[in-house]
Amino acid sequence: MSNPxxxxxxxxxxxxxxxxxxxxxxxxxxxxxxxxDFYTHPSYAKRTSEEKGRRLIEI
Structure with a gap:
C-alpha cells in the first residue's frame, strides 16, 4: 500500500x-x-512573531 x-x-x-x-x-x-522543515520547529516559532514568521500547516 503506498503512502502519499x-x-x-x-x-x-x-x-x-x-x-x-x-x-x-x-x-x-x-x-x-x-x-x-525548520519552519515546523518550536525554536523557530519562539524566534519569530505570528505576523512575520512563516508557519507550515499540514492540510
Whole structure:
C-alpha cells in the first residue's frame, strides 16, 4: 500500500505563500527542504512573531 506525501500550506501571517508537499514548497521558494522543515520547529516559532514568521500547516 503506498503512502502519499503529506500536503502543507505555508503562511506568513495571514498571507498564503505556497501549497504542496515539502519538496514542492521548497522548489517554489527556491530553498532547501531542510529550511521548510525548520519552519515546523518550536525554536523557530519562539524566534519569530505570528505576523512575520512563516508557519507550515499540514492540510
Amino acid at each position: 506525501e503529506k500536503e502543507y500550506a505555508l503562511y506568513k501571517g495571514d498571507k498564503l505563500l505556497a501549497i504542496g508537499t515539502k519538496k514542492e514548497i521548497a522548489n517554489q521558494l527556491g530553498v532547501k527542504i531542510s529550511t521548510i
